Amino acid sequence: MIYGHGDDIFRYGDKIKMNFSSNVYNRADYTELKEHLMDHFEVVSHYPEPDAHSLESMIAEKLEVPENTVMVTNGANEAIYLIAQLYKGWASIIPQPTFTEYEDACRAYGHLISYDTTDELEMLPEDRIYWLCNPNNPTGNVLVKNLITHIVRKHPRYLYVVDQSYADYTLCPMIQPKEMVDCFNLMLLFSLSKKYCIPGLRLGYIVASPIIIDRLKHIRQPWTINGMAIEAGKFFIRRDPKMIPDLNEYLAEAQRLHDTLSAIDGLLVMKTDTNFMLVNIDEGNTQELKKWLIENYGILIRDASNFRGLDNHCFRITSQTPEENNALVEALTEYIEWKKEM
Numbered sequence: 001m002i003y004g005h006g007d008d009i010f011r012y013g014d015k016i017k018m019n020f021s022s023n024v025y026n027r028a029d030y031t032e033l034k035e036h037l038m039d040h041f042e043v044v045s046h047y048p049e050p051d052a053h054s055l056e057s058m059i060a061e062k063l064e065v066p067e068n069t070v071m072v073t074n075g076a077n078e079a080i081y082l083i084a085q086l087y088k089g090w091a092s093i094i095p096q097p098t099f100t101e102y103e104d105a106c107r108a109y110g111h112l113i114s115y116d117t118t119d120e121l122e123m124l125p126e127d128r129i130y131w132l133c134n135p136n137n138p139t140g141n142v143l144v145k146n147l148i149t150h151i152v153r154k155h156p157r158y159l160y161v162v163d164q165s166y167a168d169y170t171l172c173p174m175i176q177p178k179e180m181v182d183c184f185n186l187m188l189l190f191s192l193s194k195k196y197c198i199p200g201l202r203l204g205y206i207v208a209s210p211i212i213i214d215r216l217k218h219i220r221q222p223w224t225i226n227g228m229a230i231e232a233g234k235f236f237i238r239r240d241p242k243m244i245p246d247l248n249e250y251l252a253e254a255q256r257l258h259d260t261l262s263a264i265d266g267l268l269v270m271k272t273d274t275n276f277m278l279v280n281i282d283e284g285n286t287q288e289l290k291k292w293l294i295e296n297y298g299i300l301i302r303d304a305s306n307f308r309g310l311d312n313h314c315f316r317i318t319s320q321t322p323e324e325n326n327a328l329v330e331a332l333t334e335y336i337e338w339k340k341e342m
Contacts, residue, residue, distance in 0.1 A: 017298030043227035140272030254319035283339035
């Protein structure tokens with residue numbers, strides 16, 4: 001699904017003035033990171049560590065978990081494909097709608113896929129993995145932390161992948177790795193790319209049992225994390241700079257956008273616990289809407305019609321500045337009025 005993700009701004013040159021399509025905060029201050037990377041630019045002149053071990057050690061220390069329970073990956077995406085490869089041919093339960101890469105990765109490695117219907121679950125083999133995106137993409141919903149941990153501990157026969165890539169974009173409680181260090185059927189995925197607003201550097205990590213981490217490392221390719229990314233990762237783990245603005249204020253603005261859009265006749269906005277939200281539009285379709293917004297306002301949204309279970313009336317947006325959010329509201333109102341007059 002390489003070309004099915006959001007933030008496809010690279011397709012439109014300088015047409016985009018306001019980008020609502022990526023879930024990652026896009027106004028981070030990179031000044032200190034730039035200075036640090038320039039001071040360490042020599043890393044490009046030699047091969048990096050084959051497995052980013054020094055960064056893994058720093059992350060493990062910060063999380064207060066054993067070093068052999070952490071594996072740094074090329075974004076959360078590499079983690080997803082490695083897990084699917086390691087458990088090739090297993091059954092995978094993927095509740096919908098959710099991040100499309102789980103299904104793509106599982107299909108690539110011959111998994112028997114279920115979309116979490118009761119009849120299917122009763123027929124599935126015991127070798128199964130449950131994939132949970134929490135907070136979920138594209139809906140922005142968050143599952144109750146205690147419910148997840150209860151289910152994982154109650155069913156040790158099954159494996160659970162809990163993708164917490166958007167954990168830093170919600171105020172809801174998230175699973176802390178040190179709380180589940182004794183749980184050998186759980187794999188937690190994290191995204192430094194999203195936490196520190198650096199999606200272009202592709203940095204994520206897995207926290208799992210030492211046995212699972214060891215097996216994953218045996219099947220991965222070497223040097224999937226480049227030297228600049230490793231150095232950036234060390235910078236962030238040491239300093240932990242605040243790249244996302246005050247979360248209370250940021251989510252309050254997201255809720256204002258949610259409420260304002262909900263008041264527009266013809267839009268249905270789903271409840272969200274994050275900075276992004278799923279919207280259904282009655283008039284027209286999202287392919288037409290996306291093109292219209294680009295041409296008339298320079299606004300980019302995420303067409304969500306390629307998520308399983310959604311159709312071409314669904315799109316996802318991420319809250320931006322109050323001024324940009326107001327511009328989006330104006331643009332969507334104008335589009336709906338235009339469609340009604342046709």
